[in-house]
Amino acid sequence: MSSNNGLKIFTAPFNNSNPVTVLVLGICSALAVTVKLQPAFVMAISVTVVTGFSNLIISFLRNTIPNSIRIIVQLLVIATLVILVNEILKAYVYDVSKQLSVYVGLIITNCILMGRLEAFALGNKPIPSFIDGIANGMGYGIILIIVAFIRELFGSGTVFGITIIPESWYVANGGFYLNNGLIILPPMALIILGCIIWLHRSVNKDLQEK
Amino acid sequence: MGLIKEIFEKMKPTFSKGGKLGMLSSTFEAFESFVFVPDAVAKSKGSHIHDSIDLKRTMSVVIIALMPAMLFGMWNTGYQHFLSVGKDAGFVDMFFYGFLKVLPLIAVSYAVGLAIEFASAQIRGHEVNEGYLVTGMIIPLIMPVDVPLWILALSVIFAVIIGKEIFGGTGMNIWNPALLSRAFVFFAYPSKISGDKIWIAGLENAQNVADGFSGATPLSYAAANEIDKLPDTVDMFLGIIPGCIGETSTLAILLGAAILIFTGIASWKIMLSTVAGALFAGFLANMFGGTPYLEMPAWQHLIMGGFAFGAVFMATDPVTSSQTETGKWIYGFLIGIVAIIIRLFNPGFPEGMMMAILLMNTFAPLIDHCVIQSNVKKRLKRKSIL
Numbered sequence: 001m002s003s004n005n006g007l008k009i010f011t012a013p014f015n016n017s018n019p020v021t022v023l024v025l026g027i028c029s030a031l032a033v034t035v036k037l038q039p040a041f042v043m044a045i046s047v048t049v050v051t052g053f054s055n056l057i058i059s060f061l062r063n064t065i066p067n068s069i070r071i072i073v074q075l076l077v078i079a080t081l082v083i084l085v086n087e088i089l090k091a092y093v094y095d096v097s098k099q100l101s102v103y104v105g106l107i108i109t110n111c112i113l114m115g116r117l118e119a120f121a122l123g124n125k126p127i128p129s130f131i132d133g134i135a136n137g138m139g140y141g142i143i144l145i146i147v148a149f150i151r152e153l154f155g156s157g158t159v160f161g162i163t164i165i166p167e168s169w170y171v172a173n174g175g176f177y178l179n180n181g182l183i184i185l186p187p188m189a190l191i192i193l194g195c196i197i198w199l200h201r202s203v204n205k206d207l208q209e210k
Numbered sequence: 211m212g213l214i215k216e217i218f219e220k221m222k223p224t225f226s227k228g229g230k231l232g233m234l235s236s237t238f239e240a241f242e243s244f245v246f247v248p249d250a251v252a253k254s255k256g257s258h259i260h261d262s263i264d265l266k267r268t269m270s271v272v273i274i275a276l277m278p279a280m281l282f283g284m285w286n287t288g289y290q291h292f293l294s295v296g297k298d299a300g301f302v303d304m305f306f307y308g309f310l311k312v313l314p315l316i317a318v319s320y321a322v323g324l325a326i327e328f329a330s331a332q333i334r335g336h337e338v339n340e341g342y343l344v345t346g347m348i349i350p351l352i353m354p355v356d357v358p359l360w361i362l363a364l365s366v367i368f369a370v371i372i373g374k375e376i377f378g379g380t381g382m383n384i385w386n387p388a389l390l391s392r393a394f395v396f397f398a399y400p401s402k403i404s405g406d407k408i409w410i411a412g413l414e415n416a417q418n419v420a421d422g423f424s425g426a427t428p429l430s431y432a433a434a435n436e437i438d439k440l441p442d443t444v445d446m447f448l449g450i451i452p453g454c455i456g457e458t459s460t461l462a463i464l465l466g467a468a469i470l471i472f473t474g475i476a477s478w479k480i481m482l483s484t485v486a487g488a489l490f491a492g493f494l495a496n497m498f499g500g501t502p503y504l505e506m507p508a509w510q511h512l513i514m515g516g517f518a519f520g521a522v523f524m525a526t527d528p529v530t531s532s533q534t535e536t537g538k539w540i541y542g543f544l545i546g547i548v549a550i551i552i553r554l555f556n557p558g559f560p561e562g563m564m565m566a567i568l569l570m571n572t573f574a575p576l577i578d579h580c581v582i583q584s585n586v587k588k589r590l591k592r593k594s595i596l
Binding site (some may be wrong): 171176178180181182183185191194198 | 358360361372376394397398399400401402
């Protein structure tokens with residue numbers, strides 16, 4: 001593997017093959033955990049860890065897994081990692097773990113994971129697979145964080161829990177401003193995601209369908 | 211006239227393709243065709259009948275039809291305000307007060323909406339069309355008079371971009387843009403569009419409210435099962451009740467409906483079937499009864515809240531309603547039923563018209579599809595019998 005190739009594997013998920021905006025995978029959790037930045041951030045890290053290590057493990061095993069039962073083996077690896085992540089979150093960041101609720105467990109069903117295992121880890125060496133997994137997790141995470149930033153700023157007036165919009169602007173304190181209640185709801189997350197895809201495609205002309 | 215024509219002719223090369231301001235060509239064209247008849251006419255090859263009714267004329271007729279509701283809304287805004295502070299005022303004072311309250315809403319709605327329309331036409335290289343004229347007038351009429359201007363502007367941006375432009379502009383949208391803007395405010399800033407205090411100009415922060423004045427709309431009395439507190443039927447029909455600016459007066463809306471039906475712009479089938487659907491749901495509720503609201507005469511639903519406005523001006527939107535004639539009956543009937551069901555059974559939404567129309571907008575293409583398919587099947591059957 002040349003270093004150039006590794007770099008390409010690493011950068012692709014941030015642009016031309018972003019799992020969320022181009023492949024449109026993992027939308028469910030992108031809508032569910034992006035109301036606030038903190039859970040979105042934790043979710044992004046969790047998914048990155050799980051994609052990275054599941055890619056690595058499956059890549060090590062790729063020559064020994066019988067083709068007919070590969071999905072079940074992949075699920076087993078993913079499930080083990082997700083349970084580990086879930087237990088760690090419960091132990092160290094209990095509040096966030098409670099906010100994320102079922103969505104950590106549902107990482108198992110995140111299409112990005114199976115997609116990367118099937119498309120990359122089963123056919124590539126462990127190191128490139130690991131890079132690919134980490135990069136895809138981060139490509140997913142960065143979209144999550146952008147969406148969560150917009151939703152938290154306009155929906156709650158905060159960023160990472162720190163008040164950004166001055167208190168004196170609010171109607172309750174004699175100002176004019178109100179938080180946008182729609183942006184807290186999942187439909188608006190979908191619309192924001194759509195706008196990001198729109199922006200991405202208008203900047204990157206390669207992605208536009210003819 | 212000659213002078214203006216000369217000015218336009220002189221400016222034309224600058225704004226045509228390849229000219230200095232070529233990128234603004236569609237803006238130029240919009241203003242030129244606003245002043246003069248467009249240059250481009252259909253070629254005389256082949257046979258065609260030219261109907262003089264175009265988008266511009268359709269939109270102008272709807273604007274005229276909206277005038278009674280708007281003018282009445284202005285007067286009612288003033289009337290309700292002076293009633294709330296317990297002051298006597300003449301007709302002119304009331305109208306002028308309302309005029310000053312409503313005018314900024316209309317100005318902001320048009321300024322923001324048209325700016326987006328012009329910008330997106332430039333970006334796409336399309337002609338600017340009149341699609342926003344009616345939407346821009348309806349949006350202020352279905353808002354409470356005290357809605358903050360920045361919220362109105364945001365809702366217009368949302369409606370025009372997300373509701374219309376991303377689908378391809380005028381004529382391509384799935385949902386009625388005006389209703390989408392109202393839905394945006396309803397979910398994003400619920401405190402500004404629901405409750406008892408926001409329907410009357412200046413009531414929210416008022417210090418000197420007259421004794422016994424509440425500001426609740428008939429629908430909120432009804433939703434609280436206080437049917438005995440409903441205003442006089444005549445008052446509700448004339449529209450001397452609190453509510454959104456243009457929705458209160460059933461009489462003014464009926465005038466508009468008469469104009470729309472007489473000129474053939476809006477479908478009378480949709481209006482009639484919407485009313486029929488509402489009466490049907492209302493009668494069903496009457497039959498089963500149980501609470502005072504359920505037992506309220508079904509026809510009273512027609513003169514409360516935004517039902518009449520929605521049925522006449524929003525459900526009949528030719529873009530988002532069903533296109534087939536049978537489909538129009540089904541579409542309207544279901545709007546009426548859903549609207550009344552939401553009113554009667556969902557305590558969170560005293561008014562169901564907005565949701566009902568948006569929901570049926572979504573299903574309109576499906577209704578059309580089913581109508582067309584059943585027609586195809588019928589004809590195939592007839593053929594096989596012969």
